[in-house]
Amino acid sequence: MKIVSVVGARPQFVKLAPVARALDAAGAEHVIVHTGQHYDAAMSDVFFDDLAIPVPDVHLGVGSLRHGAQTGAMLAALEPVLAGSDADWVLVYGDTNSTLAAAVAAVKLHLPVAHLEAGLRSFNRRMPEEHNRVLTDHAADLLLAPTGTAMAHLASEGLSARSVLVGDVMTDVCLRTRDQVADRPSPVPEDLRESGYVVATVHRAENTDDPQRLAAVCEALAQLPVPVLLLAHPRLVARAREHGVPLDRGRVRVSPPLPYPQTVAALVGARAVVTDSGGLQKEAFLLRTPCVTLRTETEWTETVDLGWNVLAEPADLPRALAGLDPAPTDATPYGAGDAASAVATALAARRVTARV
Numbered sequence: 001m002k003i004v005s006v007v008g009a010r011p012q013f014v015k016l017a018p019v020a021r022a023l024d025a026a027g028a029e030h031v032i033v034h035t036g037q038h039y040d041a042a043m044s045d046v047f048f049d050d051l052a053i054p055v056p057d058v059h060l061g062v063g064s065l066r067h068g069a070q071t072g073a074m075l076a077a078l079e080p081v082l083a084g085s086d087a088d089w090v091l092v093y094g095d096t097n098s099t100l101a102a103a104v105a106a107v108k109l110h111l112p113v114a115h116l117e118a119g120l121r122s123f124n125r126r127m128p129e130e131h132n133r134v135l136t137d138h139a140a141d142l143l144l145a146p147t148g149t150a151m152a153h154l155a156s157e158g159l160s161a162r163s164v165l166v167g168d169v170m171t172d173v174c175l176r177t178r179d180q181v182a183d184r185p186s187p188v189p190e191d192l193r194e195s196g197y198v199v200a201t202v203h204r205a206e207n208t209d210d211p212q213r214l215a216a217v218c219e220a221l222a223q224l225p226v227p228v229l230l231l232a233h234p235r236l237v238a239r240a241r242e243h244g245v246p247l248d249r250g251r252v253r254v255s256p257p258l259p260y261p262q263t264v265a266a267l268v269g270a271r272a273v274v275t276d277s278g279g280l281q282k283e284a285f286l287l288r289t290p291c292v293t294l295r296t297e298t299e300w301t302e303t304v305d306l307g308w309n310v311l312a313e314p315a316d317l318p319r320a321l322a323g324l325d326p327a328p329t330d331a332t333p334y335g336a337g338d339a340a341s342a343v344a345t346a347l348a349a350r351r352v353t354a355r356v
């Protein structure tokens with residue numbers, strides 16, 4: 001069985017790590033294509049190194065462009081790569097522009113497409129990620145869903161026959177990394193650890209692109225009565241500079257993005273997380289650190305239902321943070337950490353040789 005994985009952005013490298021390991025264990029031939037959507041060493045290379053992911057076989061070097069130009073450049077660059085690939089499956093991950101470009105490039109070549117992390121919905125049609133998910137799910141031949149909620153969304157869109165519940169592969173890598181870093185020194189400065197810190201990340205277009213919204217988010221972080229370790233995504237840094245919004249106000253300590261193991265360690269030691277990232281909301285839950293999400297909706301509704309995640313507007317952040325008091329739980333809505341082997345099994349079981 002030959003699988004071509006197409007990745008390009010930071011969360012996709014995290015998802016790729018356990019999948020690459022499981023495909024290797026299953027004896028599959030696995031080709032990795034990197035679109036180049038994320039290109040800074042801290043956003044890309046360190047993930048391959050730390051998570052022991054094989055070096056990509058092909059790097060397209062597309063880089064940052066406007067949405068249409070970026071997606072189009074990837075589509076054009078992927079076509080000749082996929083055309084000669086003879087893949088049993090083109091495997092696409094999550095909801096980025098790289099996901100959509102790879103799905104469209106593959107279907108136009110009649111190559112079977114499998115979508116990992118299928119069925120997530122925010123129902124917010126202003127998010128670029130929501131379009132990427134919906135379009136990719138409807139183009140794909142196999143929908144690998146992380147949760148029962150995702151399976152229900154796929155069913156309501158008439159996609160049940162193509163859907164398989166595999167669990168969440170980010171859980172595999174998160175729990176494994178938690179155990180690996182348990183006895184390593186903390187990456188968080190001692191003074192922050194002593195007073196009890198919050199980890200914050202902000203990168204979504206809806207929080208960074210509008211100057212007023214960005215100022216409100218940064219103001220809310222600056223108002224917090226505890227130290228805030230702000231892991232600053234390049235988009236946040238770029239937009240803050242462009243809009244003249246300072247990041248390092250109040251007790252906010254700005255840090256470059258951390259490698260994955262250090263991120264997990266920082267989350268384990270934090271008193272809370274404030275984020276707009278999908279992955280971080282879930283990782284916070286898995287590591288049992290309470291979370292406030294600066295969005296009006298979430299795809300990972302289980303974290304909210306179980307009381308470990310609260311959605312808040314920036315102005316409500318201090319109150320939301322102070323009110324966090326989740327009940328202990330041993331619920332496993334994202335699986336037991338063995339989703340990647342279920343992915344390999346589903347790909348083998350549903351293997352198709354050609355598309356009509």
Ligand code: UD1
Pocket residue numbers: 009010011037038039040041043064065095096097098128129203204205233234235238
């Ligand atoms: C993308 C995904 C988002 C995902 C996120 C994870 C889309 C539409 N969005 O958002 O779903 O949650 O990745 O990080 O695909 N930049 C750098 N260096 C890099 C990468 C980006 O400086 O290595 C800067 C550039 O200024 C760029 C901006 O970040 O303009 C945004 O990058 P882009 O790839 O458009 O999307 P993200 O915001 O990272």
